[in-house]
Amino acid sequence: MNRAITPDARTTWRTTLAVARLALACGLAVSTGAYAQADGHPWQDGLDWRGHHARMTASPDGWRLRTDAAGTAIERDIAIQPMRSDTASVLFDGLFALAQDELQRAQVASITDNAYDSGRPIPCPCFETGEKWRYVWTRDLSFAADLALARLAPQRTRDSLRFKLSDARAGGSPGTYVLQDTGSGGSWPISSDRVVWFLGAAALPPSDDTDAQRFADQTWSALTATLAQDRQYVFDEDMGLYRGETSFLDWREQSYPRWTADDVGFIGQSFALSTNVLHYRALRLAARLAHERGDARAAQYDAQADALARAIDRRFWRDDRGLYMSYIGTAAHPVPFEAYDLLGLALLIDSGIAPEDRARRALSNYPTLESGSPVIWPQQPGIAIYHNRAIWPFVSAYALRAARRLDDAPRIEHEIRSLMRGAALAASNMENFELTTQAVHVDDGALSGPVVNSPRQLWSVAGYLQMVMEGVFGLQADGSVLPKIPVALVPMLFGERDTVSLQLRDGTIVLHRPAHVDGDLLVAGTTRREGDTRHVQLIGKQAPRAIADVRLDAAAFAPASPDAPTLREDGAQWRIDVPAGTRLYVDGALRAEAIAQPRHATLPRRPAQQCLSLTRVAGGVESLHGPTRCVGDETTVEGAWPRQWRAPTTGRYALSVDFVNTHGPINTGITAAVKRLIVECEGQPAQTGPLVMPHGTAMQRSSPVVIEAKAGGACRIGLLDGFNMSYLSHNAHYTGGAGGIDGPLNAADIGALHVMPLTENVAR
Structure with a gap:
């Protein structure tokens, strides 16, 4: 039974909020929302921020947003949209309509990018990535699909995801694969987060229509082939992790040591939290689909996912900080890094890999500012604003999802306010914002930025829609309604009202506020249906509190990295x-x-x-590592392939080659060279592993292949072709460099072979 709010109950409610605000003023850990009241109103018709103002007014035809934060006054009219929130905040309701309007603008019949078909339109009933990004990118699309698009536009989401699948051209391994877009050192396997595609595919609602069934079969084919290929080329058996660049943080100088600007080999050999969590999610999906299809590989996928989860939790946890590291070093030198990123942490928490105590501690310890949460910490010196010194709304949406999983009321409120403020002041769901000001651009000489900042960025739009539908109204992927509303947001959302509602395409959610509240979080009590309307009676809950052991400054800079040791x-x-x-x-x-x-x-x-x-x-902050220097009794082997080598002692050895790969610039392309080294030693089975050779301008050292050899055994060492993104049929349209329209290219100038003992080997 729903209870109306009486005048006495409203007095009780206001008293509760007053007590909460008093606790905040006294420094108690109740909510980060105290600052939100500083402008004198609870964000109902607008907000004020650092001398800038945003105001929303409603009319029978929609809303008008006025803002002056971009340096000039902007007025934007927003029409009524198919979905509508009805709250005490015209600002909240109008911004929800704005996100829907921008989602409509992202739906196109063709896409363009100068690196594909020489910039000519490519027919595709897809979502384009942003006002400045008119193509479909695997990573952006997949995160956006997972956040909201799969629910709101399943057919267009399928068409967009399908555009990022490809079979192989002549010379490539047969199968259907997910495309890794152009990137550092010539793309995959330096960047190896293409499995994010399966995050988007898994978010699509079940459907019996013919195209949905066809897409499900395509997903299964791509999943098995892509996972098998990644297991072969980027999985490290000794570490139990997948190698490759951090997901989304793919501009190396922004978050990796500055020396990687000219040497991405380290990035391809290191291990990133986000990329490993995405592989875990893909393995879990493979296990589920295999069970559903009666495929014998189900147990294998389950076992691989379990082992990967254990390795992630063990390898990336840094107990002295109470945080999970963004990435760690190579298998040869798996050093901890003072580098943390919010997307990796949020994905980890949402995936359930982290034990609850560590998850709660890590989210509590991850630094914030009043403006929002930075995508990386600490900030890097001498680097322009983009990922560095920045807030990215889609990452804030994932942080919101993680906070909801942990019932972290202060963090839920914090991320909701950051998303609202950014959209309101910019009059668009921007790609990113400068960290301390939440401005779309800050002048700082050569470090000014964000360097690029697109309006109506697709994953930002999706993140805002997710914030409203899931973050506030609690709509889950399975259709259930599980709101978790911080008490500090009640003045904005409810005002003097008894209810707030969300009108969806297939029904309405009505949330009823309680007469009395115990706690700092409103959650679902009872639910009842009236036709296609679900009424949810909210009740109070005391959320568990995490005490941060380490106090961090979100805007703090790390020291510059030193040189290699002498x-x-x-x-x-x-x-x-x-x-x-x-x-x-x-x-x-x-x-x-x-x-x-x-x-x-x-x-x-x-x-x-x-x-x-x-x-x-x-200042208590550690720099990123300087370059690695390795020493040992290395042997050099030259000559024609296959090359001959005799093991002096029994043990493990790392084999690598000198190479030069000038088939593309270091920041993009699809022609990272990938070969397979095959080693046949007397009395032993053949051993093989990948040699990865990214783009660069000077002689480099490839990734190592680790083998075991017996003392005195003669070994024959040969090279086989591997795989790179130029082998995919999709890239026959690539006109931005080598390996595209003129055919696949998987080559490097290879020099000496180096053999380094890895253990205190013994003669036998």
Whole structure:
């Protein structure tokens, strides 16, 4: 039974809010929303921010938004949309309509990009990525589909996702694969997050129509082929993780060490949290679909997903910070990095991989500002604003989803306000915002930015729609309604009203506020139906509170990375300079630290590989690692292929080659060279692994292939072709560089072969 709110009940409600605000004023951890009342009204007809103003007015025909935050006054008329929220806040309701309007504008009959078909229109009933990005990109589309598009426009979402599938051209492995878009060092496998496609596909609602069934079959084919290929080329058995760049954070200098601007080999050999979580999600989907189809691989996918989840939690957790790292080093040198990103953390929490205590602690520790949550922390010095020093609305939407999973009322409120403020002040769901001001552009000399910032960016639009439908009204993928509304948002949403509602295409959700509240979060109590309307009686809940052990400044900068370590031979040991304010890491672990004064460290000289790097520490923040330097008794093998080598001792060895790949610029393209090294040693089965050789301008060292060899065994070492994105039929339309319209290209100039012992091998 629903209860009306009486005048006495309203007095009780106001008293509850007053107590909450008093607690906030006294510094108690009740809600981040105290600042939201500073402008004197609860965001019902507008908001004020840093001297700028946004105001929304309603009319029978829709809404008008006025804002002056872009430097000039903007007025935007917003028509009534198919879905409509009805709350006490005309600002909230109008911005929901704005997001729907921008979603309509993103629906196109053809797409264009200068790197495909020389910029000519390509027919596709798709979603374009943004006002400035007129193509369909795997990552952007898939995250947007997962957030909202799959629910709201399933057919167009299927058509858009289908555009990113491809079979192989001649010379490539047969099968249907997800396309990794152009990217660092020539794309996949330097970037390896194409499996995000399955996140979008999995969000599509079940349907019996013919096209949906055809798409389900295509999804299964692409899933099995793509997972098998990634297992072969980017999975590391020793680490139990998938190699490759962070998802979305794909402009290397923004979030990786600055020296990777000219050397992306490290990125391709490192391990990223977000990319591994996406592989986990893909494996879970494969297991579910295999069970449904009676496919014998179901148990294999389940086992792989379980093992990956354990490896993610173990490898990326940094207990001293109470956070999960954005990425870690290579298998040869798996160092921790003082690098954290909000998307990876949110995906991890939403996937259920992190134990609840760690998830709660990590989200509590991840830094914020009044404006919102940065996509990376700490910020990197000397780098222009884009991912660095920025808020990205779609990432804020994923943080909101993670906060809902944990019943984190302050964080739920914080992300909702950040999404609303950004859209209101910019009069659009922008690609990104500068971190401290939430402005669309900040002048800072050579570091000004965001460097690129598109209006109506697709995943930002989807993130805003998700915030309203799921974040406030609690609409779940299965159609259930599970609202989790922070008490601090009640003045904005309810005002003096008893109910708020969301009118969808297939029904209406009505939320009824309670007469009395215990707690700081309103959740579903009872639900009843009246035709196609669901009435949800809200009740109060005391959300669990996480106490942050580490207090972080969201705008804090890391120190600049130091150079590679300097080593000198000193008899039977190496002597290593450790400059003041730096830390020395050896083989993935902290070995020495210099506080105020420089010092020297020593390392025994031995045949087996030892890898070293330095970081710098200032203000309690550690820099990203400098370049890695590895030493050991390396053997060089030259000559025609196949090459011959005899193992001096029994043990494990890392084999790599010198190469130059100038078939594209270091920041884009589809022609990262990928070969397979095959090693046939006497008395042993053949061993094989991938050699990855990204674009660059100078001689580099490939990724290593680790083998086992027996003392005295003669080994024959050959090269086979591997796979890269130029083999996909989709890229026959690529006109932005090599490997496209003129045919596949998977080549590099290969020099010496290097063999490095990895263990204290013994003669037998």
